[in-house]
Amino acid sequence: MxxxxxxxxxxxxxxxxxxxxxxxxxxxxxxxxxxxxxxxxxxxxxxxxxxxxxxxxxxxxxxxxxxxxxxxLVEENISIKQAAEHLLTKVCNKKTGNLLELIIAERELSFDDIDAIEALLEEKRKTAVESVPCNCVPGQCKCHEK
Ligand SMILES: [Zn+2]
CATH class of the missing domain: 1.10.10.10 (Winged helix-like DNA-binding domain superfamily/Winged helix DNA-binding domain)
Incomplete structure (x- = not known):
């Protein structure tokens, strides 16, 4: 698909x-x-x-x-993943963190959800970068402005 x-x-x-x-x-x-x-x-x-x-x-x-x-003909979990990825293509890569914060802040979560997210973040910390590179065309985000 x-x-x-x-x-x-x-x-x-x-x-x-x-x-x-x-x-x-x-x-x-x-x-x-x-x-x-x-x-x-x-x-x-x-x-x-x-x-x-x-x-x-x-x-x-x-x-x-x-x-x-x-x-x-298409699995639900694959479709949800693709829809989430599609949402992320709408913002600058530098704003991925902000968008994830927004989603987490807005929704109700269970203790299990929070444990799973915390464990995932601990994993992500191992490969985190100083600064996420911008992927935009100049003019579509403020990254290129001095
Ligand atoms: Zn950008």
Whole structure:
């Protein structure tokens, strides 16, 4: 799976993918049922989104009896990793730390989450650099200004 496919997935399509990832194998009526608690989407909207996801190669559809079954062609954890990486491409490399701080500051975390993040940071400390190099085109960040 090309990483750019996940970058081009819309928020609406992501809602559908979450359901297919959870159920592994589902039908459009099951998806419509789940989304009924969250969105005002019409069944035709869900069907359009499903068709688009099949076209993009993120879902597979097969016929079982008189029903169409949808299964994911891309793993949830890989997609989340690609979406996170895509977010990081939107800021200067020097701001990666700031962005991670923002995410951590904004969210509620469990003790286990914090233990895992602390252990990861201890590992990262071993290969940390004095200053992260900028990767931007001059004019897209302040790194090049004197
Ligand atoms: Zn920069």
């Amino acid at each position: 090309d990483a750019s496919v996940i970058e081009k997935i819309t928020d609406a399509e992501w809602e559908i993918m979450r359901i297919v990832w959870t159920k592994r194998k589902t039908t459009s009526s099951e998806i419509i049922d789940v989304l009924d608690h969250k969105t005002e989407w019409k069944p035709s909207t869900v069907k359009t989104l499903l068709a688009r996801l099949v076209e993009k190669g993120l879902l597979k559809t097969s016929k079982e009896g008189n029903k169409y079954i949808y299964t994911p």
